[in-house]
Amino acid sequence: MRVTEGMRYQQVSRQLDLAQTQQAEGSRRALTGRSINDPSDDPYGASQLVQIASRKARVLSQQDAVNKVRGDAELAEGVLDEAGELMARLHEIAVQGGSDENDAGARSTMADEVKGLKEQLLKMANTKGSNGYLFSGSKVTTQAFDATGAFQGDDVAHSVDVGSGSPTRVNASGAKAFTAAGGRDIFADIDALSTALQNNDGVGIRATLDNLASGQTQIQAERGQRGLLMGRLDTSEAALDHANTLLTTEDDRVGGLPATQAYSEYVNLNNALDRAISVSRQLLSLGTLNSQG
């Protein structure tokens, strides 16, 4: 077979093109640390990566939701804890005031303390969180209770996807914690105690004892719900962290390239290009004219 200059040039040009293209692709893989830099590198893998990225974004969104929800959940739990203690103090006052050894003056003083405690409890029940009033249900822009202790909110659940499989109720129920919807109307019971104390009504005072104890239990029950929510948030957080790790691993498996592999491939392709240049130089110097020149 005749070998012409044109054949040499074509061969050199083709081989150099090929070596340069492969070296450029290898450089890109080494720089990005990814085996899939274009959809055509691995179409199925590229499609999978889109879905992995969306699942990661979903997990990040759920983690963000957990963090935001946790703040209000902790706040509500703290408020309900204090409210429970306050109810315990009210129960103590009722026990103390129920004794007939107290005269009207002593009971009047106790009535003043009860009024103060009610004010405190109202403030607690009207605590604001990141999304408005904590215990107003969906009426987050309206105080849960007015000055008399009448409930102005509702019991609509605020459910959020925190990655636990189905939307989870994240808002505390003011209705169940403080109103008859939970068993006792707390503020009415406090008013009853206050009135009985003011009226020096020993029987009336003693009659509030069970109700106040039930109210305390009611508040603690709602606090327990907050505790359960916190536990669920912890579980979700751990599960989301794990999911994030799995997705990162999956992303690496589908589209990643180990650094050592990327580097050795890059070095090999560089060497291949050097060899191609060297061989090309020799091939191009083989002609008669070149050897004479």
Next chain:
Amino acid sequence: MGAGLSSLLNTARDALTAQAYGVTVTGQNITNVNTPGYTRRDVILEPRALGSDSYGGVQVRGLRQIADTVLDRQQLITLGNKFSASTHDSELAGVEATFNDADGAGLGNQLDRLFASFGQLAVNPNDTTVRDQVLQSADDFASRVRSIGDDLASTRDQLLSKAKQIASDVSERARAIAELNRKIQVEEVQGHDAADLKDQRNKVLLDLAQMVDVKTTIDGNGGVLVHSSGTTLVEGGNARSLSVGLDSNGAIEVLAHSGNDPGQDVTRFLSGGSLAGVKETRDVDVFAVAKKFDQFVFDTANAINAQHMQGFGQDGVNGRKIFDVFATSTGAARGLTVSTDVAGNPQALAAAGALGSLPGDADNATKLAALGDSAIGTGGRNVFESYGDIVGDVGVRKSAAERDAEMREALHAQTQAMREAMSGVSLDEEMVSLSKYQRAYSASSKVITVVDEMMQELLAKVGR
């Protein structure tokens, strides 16, 4: 019969002429070593006859182009296929870049952010900043969708312009070949060597084969018949022209014209050259990708709208859309905008699931956020899977085009090497030829010198 001294001088003169011509042709070969389409020449020498006898002289009978017409034809076909495939591959690179989520160019980020913003709205339905973010994410999504739709439409427009330019170039090359056919015929009728004109014609044929499929046949008059796209593009001194327009479906239509006739539709016969690559990219790949993308946008926007319309804005109004989308999927991507129902009015976003539970209810926002996991359209795939399918489809098309281009390139390189082996110039060979003719020329000169000395000696003796 013996030869006289003057006859010997004539013989040497003929030899000088023939060897000098050999040097000239060799020089021509060397000069054109890198000329595309050049076919190496060989000098045809033959003994000069005097009557019925040879008297030992040499004469140049002519030139011979060392060519294999089968290889030449094969080269044109493989070149056409190579350009069709490489054009298809390179034009698809732009489409692939549009959907390359690996470098952040695709729609994946905007899609993720849109659904993440619904998630944030579900956590803080009453937060104005969050509502602003939802609207911003929706606008970013719509904007990117339009940008991709515009890119695809613009790619199709550019490919149409390119096809028109190629058709114009093809027509020009066809006319050039017809003109060269005429000149070659005239030269050959006059008994002249038309090798240079044939080389020029080969060069133009190579140009033409890069644009359309080319099959050639040599006619009886030295002309070349050029068949392309199911029609005879050049016959003798006559050429047809190509024009490109759009058919009723908006696809490229190629017409072949003789003179000013309305033209014959040859579109379905296109099989090689960049025109075929452009048409395939525009009317097969980009068309299919744009159609899928429109359908995806149509399904996604309508699914989001349907869910959003069930919820209530902070003002208690329901039935509002987030996106304004066309009534059908055709052109849906280019027409997608944030609906005037909610644009500039974050309070209109329907996070609440019921009128009575405003403003803290986020039931509908939670459902919007979860919509990403629900099947949309008729394919049973969710939003992210549907978009991933489009990315995968683009990748498959580009990957197949790459492989085809590599294979066509290799096939052409092989044919080109075979053609080069037959018709290409080898400088080594030419250097040997140069030496051969140079030595022969020197020897012939020496003959003249010797004859001259002999004649001088003879004249000197006769003169005494």
